[in-house]
Amino acid sequence: MKNADWSPKRWLRIALPSVLIVVWLLVAGLGGPTFGKISDVSTNDQASFLPASAESTVVRDWQLKFVDSNVIPAVVLLTAEAPLSDSQLGEIAALSEKLGAVSGVQKPELPATSAIAGPIPSEDKKAVEFLVPISDTGEIKTVVGDLRDVLNDSAPDGVSTYVTGPAGLTADLVSAFGGIDGVLLLVALLAVFVILLVVYRSVVLPLLVLFTSVVALCASILVVYYMASWDWIKLSGQSQGILSILVIGAATDYSLLMVARFREALHQVDSKWAALGRAMRGAWEPIVASGSTVILAMLCLLFSDLNSNRSLGPIAAIGILFSLLAALTCLPALLVSFGRGAFWPFKPKLSSGHEHKHEALGTAGMNAMTSNQVEHGLAGVVGIWRRVGLLIARKPRLTWVVTLVLLLAASSGIVQLQANGVSQTEVILGQSNAVDGQRALAKHFDGGSGSPVLIIADQDSKDQVLAAVEGTDGITEASIYTGGGRPDAAAEPVIKDGRVLINATLKDQADSDAAEQVVVELRKQLPAVDATALVGGVSAIALDTNVTAQSDLFKIVPLVLLVILIVLTLLLRSIVAPLLLIASVVLSYLATMGVSALVFNHVFGFPGADATVPLFGFVFLVALGVDYNIFLMTRVREESLLMGTHAGVLRGLGKTGGVITSAGVVLAATFAALGIIPLLFLAQLAFIVAFGVLLDTVIVRSLLVPALTYDLGNRVWWPAKARFDDGEKKGNELSLSGGS
Template sequence: MMTGKTSRWAVIAAWIIAAIALTFTLPAVNDRTANNASDLPEDSPSVVADELIKEEFPNFSGIPALLTWHREGGLTEADLAEIQYLSKELTDNPLTQQSFLPPLHEIPLPALKGSVSEDGTTFVQPLFFKENTETEILEKNLESINEAVTERIGTDPFNVPTDSNELSLRVTGPVGISVDATGLFSGADFKLLLATVILVLVVLLLIYRSPLLAIIPLIGVGFAYIVTSPILGFMADHGWITVDSQAISIMTVLLFGAGTDYCLFLISHYRSELRNHESKREAMIAAFKDSSGAIAMSGLTIVISLLTLLVAKYGAYHRFAVPFSLSILIMMLAALTLVPALLSVFGRASFFPIVPRTTEMEEARAKKKGKAVKKHKEGRIGNWIGHIVTTKPWTVILTCLIIFSVLAGYSSQIKYSYDILSSFPEDMNSREGYSVISDSYSPGELAPATVVVDTDGEEIDLAPALKGMDIVETVADQVTSKSNKDLQSYEVTFNINPYDIEAIDSIPEIRTMAEKELKAANISSVDEKVWVGGQTATQFDKRDTVKSDEFMIIPIIIVLISLLLLAYLRSVTAMVYLMGTVILSFFAAMGLGWIILHYFMGVDAIEGTIPLYSFVFLVALGEDYNIFMVSSIWRKKETMPIKQAIRKGVAETSGVITSAGIILAATFSVLATLPIQVLVQFGLITALGVLMDTFIVRPFLVPAITSLLGRRAFWPGKVTNQEEKEQANY
C-alpha cells in the first residue's frame, strides 16, 4: 500500500488530513497540563494527616508561601512598616484563593521586632493559599505581591541581590517551590523541541550527507508529534489522564530519539535493497518486509514497558505512562506507513548525492561517463567486529563483563535525595529564600511538620517529648481543635533542611514517640490516633511509594519484555541472555553516571525517582537494538552457517545501530541543558546507557554470546540442515 503510485499519496494525504483535523478540533496537550497534581495516593499517611489538619485546624490549612524579607545591614523600622502595610493590604484585598494571613499589621511595631532573626537581617511573613490552588494562580498572586511592593518602595525587591544592603524579598516554602518548578518547565517543551530537531538534523546530515534523507525522518516524527499532542489534550480535557510539563518535555525527547531510530532501521534496509533492485518499488517492498517486524516489535516493547507505569502509585510515574506509550505507538505507525510512503515518492533521490544503485545501473552510468565502476564496500569496522566476536568470543565476553561489573559495583554506592530545592539553580527565587532562612533562622522554618494526636480526653502534652528530639529546633504551643476537643496539634520546626534524608527518616521516630506518650496515658489503639503532616512527611511517603513502585514495576517490565522476546524469537536461551545483558548495562550506566555526577560534578545525591525512569527507558530502548540486530542474524542463519550469519548480521546492522544510538543518546543529552538537576541526571544516565548499548552490548557482547552458544542460542527452535552441517565440521 505504501509503494503504489496512488496508495502512497493516499497514505501521505491521510496523515496530513489527520494532523490538520486534530490540530484544529482538539486542544493541544500543552494547554491542558496540571503541574500541581498530587503524586501520592489518597490513603498515604501524610495525605490523610494534611486532610485532617485542614478540617480540624483551619488556621493551619492551605499551602504556605514564606515571604522572606532581608536586608544585609539589618531591617529598619521602615522595612517592618512596609511588611505591616502589605499585611493590611492583603487582609483588605485578599489574593485569589488566599486562605489565611497572620495579621501582622495589628501587632505593635516593638512586638513585631521580636520575630526578626537574631542577626536582625531577616523577617519571614507566612501567607497561606487554599489546597489544590492552580500553580498559574499562585504565580499571578506572587506577581501581584511584587507589583504592590515595588510600587510602594520604588524598587523591585525580587531582583535585589540577597547580599545587598537594600531591602530584598524572596518567596520560598511550598508555594515558592511550586511556582519556580513550573517556571523552569515553562517553555521547556518548545526549547527541547527546537534543540532536538536541530540536533537530529545535524547528526543525520553528518552521518548520511544527504539533505533530503535528514529531513524525511523529521517529517515522520513531526507528524507523529502533531497527531499525538491533540489526542493527549483531548484525553486530559475529559479527565481520562493527567499530564504535567515534565512528562511532555521528556515525551518530546523520547519521540524524536526513538522515532528517528525507527526511520533509520527502515532507511538502512531500503538503501541496501536499492543496490539489489532497479525498481524502487520492489526495493521498498523488500526493505519493508525485512524491517517492519523488527520495527513493530521494538515499538510494542517500548509501548508495553511504558504502560506498566499505569500500575504505579506514585503520581509522576503514572502520568508518564499514557503520553509516552501513545507517542511511541503513533510514531511506530508513522514509521510503518508515512515514512515508507515518503521514501517511495522520492526513491533514490532520497539519498542524493550518494545515491545507491544496482551493479548494472552503476556500470551503465560509469560507461556513459567513461569512468570505472566504484564497487560498494561493506563497513570495515563492522566486518572487523564480526570477525572478533566469532573468533574470540570468550575474550570479548570476559572483557565486557569485567567492565560492566566494575561500573555496576558503583551503582551500590549511589545516594538518593528527595530534596526538590537541590534540583533548582542556585539563583532561583525559592532557593535563595531558603538560603536566607537557613542563615538567619533554623532551616526547618522552610517547612515545619505538624503532629496531631487524639488524646481520648486525657491530659497529655507532647511538647516536652518533641523538644527533646535531637532533630527538633522548636515546638509551637499546643493547639486544640474547635470541633473536637480530643484533637491536639503541635507545629514542629526541624533544625536541619526539612527535605534532607535525616529529616525524612525522623518521621517514623516522631510517630513512634507520640504513640509511646499516648500508651503511657493508657490510651488504646494508639496507631490510629497519631498523624504527622507537612512537607517532610510528604517526602517520607514519596520515598516509600517510589521504592514500592520500583519493587513492583521492574519485575513486571522484565517479565513482559521477556515474553515478547520469547514470542518473537521463539528462543528461551536468546531471551535470557538478551534480557541479562540489558539489565547489566542498566546497572553499569547507573554506576558510570554516579561516578561522573558525584566525583566530577560534585553531586551529593541523585533524585530518588531516577532509577525507575532510567530502567524503563534503557531496558525498553536497549531491547530495540537487540531485536534489530538479532533479527538480522536470525534471518541469515537460515541460509548460512551460524558464525557467518553473525558476522554478516553485525556488519549489516553496526552502521545503522551506531547512527541510531548516537542520535538517541544525543537527544537524551539535550535534557542536560535544562537548569533542572533531576533532568540533568536522568538525561546523563540514560544517554550513557544508550551509548553502552550502542558501542559495547550490541556489537560485541550479544554477538559474542550468540557465537559461543552456537545452535544452543536458538533453543528450543529448530536447527536447519546448514546449521547441522556446520556443527559436524567443528
C-alpha cells in the same frame, strides 16, 4: 524473490501514499496547537503524585477539612546585613496590606483582619518574614511573580527580598519547566537533523524522518492532552518533557531501520515499490516487536504505587504507539513518493554484481571451511563493521570475555549511587529566588518556618499529643490549630469529626534529611499516646515519596524483565537467545549506573539523586536497549537460517551495525537535550540514558552480544537448534561454491 515483489496498480500507487500523508498532516494540524496548551493541564504538585494510601496523603485530605481550601503557603522574607532600624521595620510592616492585595492571595474571612501572618522579626533583628497563603494555586507562578514585584517596588533600600517556602519553590519549579514546550523540542530536532545529515549526507532524508517524528509527537500530545484534561492521567512537567524526547528518539530509531532496509533494497531492485515491499517485509517485524516491547515495559509502570510513575506509563506508551504507527505508515508513504530522490544527492544505484574488496583474514589456524564461512558472512560488508566482524570471527571468546570484564568493572561504581532523594532546594540547578530565600531563611529563622509538620490527633488526646510533639528533638514549637493566620493560645481549637490539627515547626529545612528523620521519629512515638495520630506535611510527603519510589523499583524491575523475556522468546522462537539478551541489557544498565554514580559524585558534584532515578533509568535503558537487541538478532536469525549462525552473526552485524549505531547516537542526542532543563532529575536522567544508549550500541550490541552468539553457535537458538544446523550446512555449501 522477484515473484514476491509487489507492484500495485497505477491509481493505487498515487492514492495510497497521498491518503496516508494527508491523514498524518490532519493529525499534525489538530495536535500542533495543543503544544501551547498542554501546560494548562500539567501539575507539578509533589503531593498529588503520592498514593492515596500514603500517610501524608491522608493528612493532606484531613488538612483540607480544617482550612477549607487548597492553600499553598509562601514565605516572604526580607533580610539585611545589619539589624533593621525602626523606620525600616515600619516600612516592612506596611507591606502586609500590599501583599494581601495581590490577586491570588487568600482573602480574610472577616473584615479588618488579614490572612497573612506577620511581620515576624528574627531574633537577630536582621530579617522579617510574612506567611502569605496563596489560594489561586492554578496560577501560582503569576501570583509569586506579583508578590516579588511588590517587594521590589516597596521594600526599604538595602534590604534583600525573597518569596520562598512551598509556593515560591513550586513557582520556580514551574519556571524551570518553561523550556519544555519550545526550546527542548527545537534542541532535540536540531540534534537529530545534524546527525542524520552527517550519517546519510542527504538533505531530503533527514527532513522526511523528522517529519515522521513530529507528526508522531503531535498525535501523542493531542491524545495525552485530552486524557489529562478529562483527569484520566496526572501529567507533570517532567512527564511532558520525557514524552517529547521519547517520541522523537523512538520514531527516529524505527524510521532509521526502515530507511536502512529501503536503501538496501534499492540496490537490489529497480522499482521503488518493490524496494518498499522488501523493506516492509524486513522491517515490520522488528519494528512492531521493538515498539510492543517498549509499550509493555512502560505499561508495567501502572503497577507502581507512586502516581507520577503510574501516570508516565500510559503517557510513554501512547508516545511509542504513535512512533510505531508513523514509522510503518507515514514514513513508507514518504519514501515511496520520493523514491531514490529521498537520498539525494547520493542516490542508491542498482547493484551490477557482488564484487567486493576483502581484507585478508590473516588468522593462523583457521581452517578452510571456517575461512569460507567468514568470507561468506562478510560478503558486501566493508569498513569498520568488516573489521569488527573479523575480530569476532578470529577471537570470539576473548572479545566477549574482555568486554564482560570491562562492564563488570564499570558496574562496581553503583555502590556509590546516592538515590535516597534530595531536598527541594537542590532540585533546581539554575538561579532561583526561592532557593536563595530558603538558605537565607535558615540563617535567621527555624529552617521549617512556613512548612510545618502536620499532625492529626484525636481531640481527647490533643494535650498529650501536643506535649509529645513539643518534646521531640528537631521540633522548636508546636500549637493546636485555632483558625486564622497565627496561633492563638486563648482561642478554642478547631475540631473536625473529633480530630484536631497540630502544627509543628521544624528546626531544619522541611525538605532536609534531618526533617524527614523527625517525621520518622514522630510516627514511632505518637501511636503510644494516640493510636489514631497521623503525621504529614512537606517533610512527610518527601519521605513517603522516597520510600514509595524505592518500593516501586523492586516491584517494577522483575515485571519489566519478565515481559521483555516473553516478547523476545516469542520473537526469536528460542530460550537461550532471550536469556542472553536479557542478561546483556541488565549488565549494560548496571555499568551505566555505576559510571553515572561516579560522574554525579566526582565530576558534577551533585548532592544525590532522586529516588525515582534508578527506576526511570532502568525502564528506559532496558526497554530501549532491547530495541537494538531486536534490530540485531532478528537480522542475525534471518541470515542464520540461510547460511548458518556463524556466517549469520557476521552478516547480521554488518548489515545492522551502522543503523543501530546511528539510532543510538540519535537517541542519546535527544535524551541529552533534557539537560537544558535546569532540574536535577532531568539532568541526571539525560546523562544516564545518553551514556547508557551509547555504551549499549558501541560495546554491548557491537561486541558482547555478537561475540557471545558467535561463540555459542547454533546452541543459541535452542530448542530450535536443528533448523540452524541445516542452515549451517547450506551456508557451508554456498561458501565453498563461492555463492552469496
